[in-house]
Amino acid sequence: MVLTLTQLSFVNRILLEGELWVTKKWVDSVIVVSEAAAQELVAIDLPTYIIPGGVDCEHWHPDPTARKRIRSLLGYQEGNVVVGYLSRLVRSKGAMSLLKVAARIARLLPDVRFLIIGDGPMRSQLERQMEELGLQTVVTMLGPRPWRETPHYLNAMDVFVFPSYREAFGLALLEAMACGIAPVARISAGAREIITDGETGYLIDSDEELFQRVLELAQDEDLRKRIGVRARRSAQDKYSWKVIAERTLEAYGEAIRRRMERRTE
Numbered sequence: 001m002v003l004t005l006t007q008l009s010f011v012n013r014i015l016l017e018g019e020l021w022v023t024k025k026w027v028d029s030v031i032v033v034s035e036a037a038a039q040e041l042v043a044i045d046l047p048t049y050i051i052p053g054g055v056d057c058e059h060w061h062p063d064p065t066a067r068k069r070i071r072s073l074l075g076y077q078e079g080n081v082v083v084g085y086l087s088r089l090v091r092s093k094g095a096m097s098l099l100k101v102a103a104r105i106a107r108l109l110p111d112v113r114f115l116i117i118g119d120g121p122m123r124s125q126l127e128r129q130m131e132e133l134g135l136q137t138v139v140t141m142l143g144p145r146p147w148r149e150t151p152h153y154l155n156a157m158d159v160f161v162f163p164s165y166r167e168a169f170g171l172a173l174l175e176a177m178a179c180g181i182a183p184v185a186r187i188s189a190g191a192r193e194i195i196t197d198g199e200t201g202y203l204i205d206s207d208e209e210l211f212q213r214v215l216e217l218a219q220d221e222d223l224r225k226r227i228g229v230r231a232r233r234s235a236q237d238k239y240s241w242k243v244i245a246e247r248t249l250e251a252y253g254e255a256i257r258r259r260m261e262r263r264t265e
Contacts, residue, residue, distance in 0.1 A: 029255040031248070033169040036189030047258070049251040052193070053171050054244030057236050060178035062228075063155045070156035074115070074140060081112045081218045084157030084181075086150060087164065087172050089120030094163030094186060099126060101161075101211045103133045105218065112138070112218050117153055119144040154179040158224055159217045162191065163210060170194060174239055177201070177231035182224045184213045194239075200231045 029047040032038045038048050076082060083102075087093045095116065102114045116126070116139065123141070130139050145153055154160065160176035162185035167173075170190035176183055177194070183201035185191035195201040202213040217224050237243070 028259055029251060031251055034189050034193050036193075037168055047254070049247070051244060051247050051251065052239060053169050053174065054241045055171070055174045055178045055235055055239050057178050057240045060151045060154070060175045060235075062180040062232065063151065066152035067155040070152050074156065076113060076156070077111075079111050081109070081158045082115055082156055083112060083159045083161055083214055083218065084115040084117070084154065084176075085161050085163075086117040086154065086176070087162070089116075089118050089122040089126060091122060092165050093118075093120075094165055095122060095126055096129065097163040097186075097207045097210055098161055099129050099133060099135065099139065100207055101214055102135055102139055104211055105215055106135065106138045108215065109218055114139040115153070115157060116141045117143070117145055117150075150175065151179055154181055157181050159184060159214060161210070161214065162186065163204075164188060164191075167191060174235055178235040178239075180228040180232040182217055182227040183231060184210060184217070186210070194234075196234070199227070200234045201227060 027046060029049060031049045031051050033050070033052050035050055038050050071080075071082070083098075083105075085095060085098050087095070089095055095118075098114065098116065105112050114135070123143070127141060130136065130141065142153075154176050157176070158181070160173070160181040160183045162170060162173045162176075162183060164170065164186060165188065167188040167190035170185070170188065173183055173185055173191060173194055177200065183195060185195055185201060185203060187203045187205050191203060195203055197203040202217075204210045204213055217227075
């Protein structure tokens, strides 16, 4: 069966109305990952808890040994500043922006290297673009890496770039921060809530701003370290598994209490 756009719109509206009916009838509370997500659910009129995704700060943490090993494995020299990306290679994640920035920075700072980790439908396009821009010696595209190894590769970076256009939260960004890496992220619902601009990282709204912030961090080691330390502390204080688990237990506890109170009315 083939549906027209009008029919699809009608089906989606029916599905949404059905979901709202079920939610209002059977759900006691709602947990969302961000303030932006909570705003989308105001019509439901149920107790809503904003509980973001958490990060295991013992798995993702600063690791000088892993940093030295991975950088040696990738052929980086002591003086190389490594700007990294770790995400799926799809258009919405903004990886093409990083290549544009790399081409400009390579002309100004020849010791800067770019590391792209991930896979997806845009990989071949990015590889062609890398060749067209002459970035073969500047950019390393590793493809995907096992989950357990990602903290090691994050530690090999000096700056973490998260140019995604749409993110409800952004767990990879948080994992990089937990490793003490200074982040630069495009403004999105998730990034806006995770990063305090100028304190725990930088928020940008264009490729030009991305270039300026990466350039600034690449040139200033002390700035990278200060932001990295604050980013790590923020991840621990606000997003560690222990903190998120406690907030989740509180939400369930309150929902149970409200259910019990209604039964005794």
